[in-house]
Amino acid sequence: MISCDEAKIICHKTQYNDASFWETLKLRLHLLVCNTCASFSKMNSRLTKLCEEASIRNLSDRDKLRMKKKLDENI
Amino acid sequence: MNLAKRAFSMNQLNPHIWVDQYADYLFNYAIARINDEEVAKDLVQETFLAGLKSAKNYKGAAAERTWLIAILKRKVIDYYRKINSKKGKAEIRINYNSGNESDGDWLEEQVADPGSILENDFIENEELGLAIQECISKLPKKQAAVFTMKTVRGLNTEDICNELGINPSNLWVMVHRARTALMGCLNEIWFK
The missing domain is CATH 1.10.10.10 (Winged helix-like DNA-binding domain superfamily/Winged helix DNA-binding domain)
Known part of the structure; x- marks a missing residue:
């Protein structure tokens, strides 16, 4: 049986569809018997959903560099 | 140059960290209101530059980011005034902060029309995005x-x-x- 630490890592991986078949299986087994990790898993899924709903946009590093240069020119 | 530097330290503005700390946040704010990436980027850039210019007006009452957002808000409004005057469309209502910066709870001030049910989901998602950005920073x-x-x-x-x-x-x-x-x-x- 995997530890809670390992379970949490796999839990994150599943949020990004990055967990292998076996990892997912081990996680599911762990969640059956561990309530703490089960609620952690719920919260994690909630966070993923929130991030998707929020449709966060970020500026590229290039954009930011350009802005910094412009700002520095004027300070 | 030295005067500006003094203004920064006296009122605790720190433009050197502005881009790293606030650029994404400001961009998300702008892009939610202006569905044009390039225009949104320009407005963010202009906000930073305007912030530099008005540095001496910063009294430290509002948090740095709140203060920058207030500048961005006005730029968004100006942008809409410009494009609306050209096309004669009805103006989109944006709550205009009268200039009193207030700390904390500023998210609540952003609601364009509290009574409108249609806007609520959109606004909530945008506020959520900003909240997440804040946490990421x-x-x-x-x-x-x-x-x-x-x-x-x-x-x-x-x-x-x-x-x-x-x-x-x-x-x-x-x-x-x-x-x-x-x-x-x-x-x-x-x-x-």
């Missing part, structure tokens, strides 16, 4: 980078590892720390 730089690359930009593990010079194990530990911190932070500012 509190993360240690590397964690923020890893989280953003994975979640916002959707890069795969291998690419992120190559770009940041870390191994997958490091990556997942950082993702773990970042997500755990975000859960806590969001709990504080969103669900309370």
Whole structure:
């Protein structure tokens, strides 16, 4: 049986569809018997959903560099 | 030049960190209102420059970011005035902060029309995005980078590892720390 630490890592991986078949299986087994990790898993899924709903946009590093240069020119 | 520097230190403005700390936040604010990436970027840039110019007017009453957002708000309004006057369309109502900066609770001030049910979902998602941005900006730089690359930009593990010079194990530990911190932070500012 995997530890809670390992379970949490796999839990994150599943949020990004990055967990292998076996990892997912081990996680599911762990969640059956561990309530703490089960609620952690719920919260994690909630966070993923929130991030998707929020449709966060970020500026590229290039954009930011350009802005910094412009700002520095004027300070 | 020296006067400006003094203004910064006296009123605790720190333009050197503006882009790293606030650019994404301001961009998300702008892009939610102006569905044009290039215009949004321009407005953010203009906001920073305007912030420099008005540095001496900064009295330290509002948080730095709140103050910058207030500048951006006005620029968004000006932008709409410009395009609306050209086309004669009805103006989109944006709540104009009369200039009194207030600390904390500023998210509530952003609601364009509290009575409108249609706008509420849109506004809530936007506020949520900003809340998440705020929480991300509190993360240690590397964690923020890893989280953003994975979640916002959707890069795969291998690419992120190559770009940041870390191994997958490091990556997942950082993702773990970042997500755990975000859960806590969001709990504080969103669900309370």
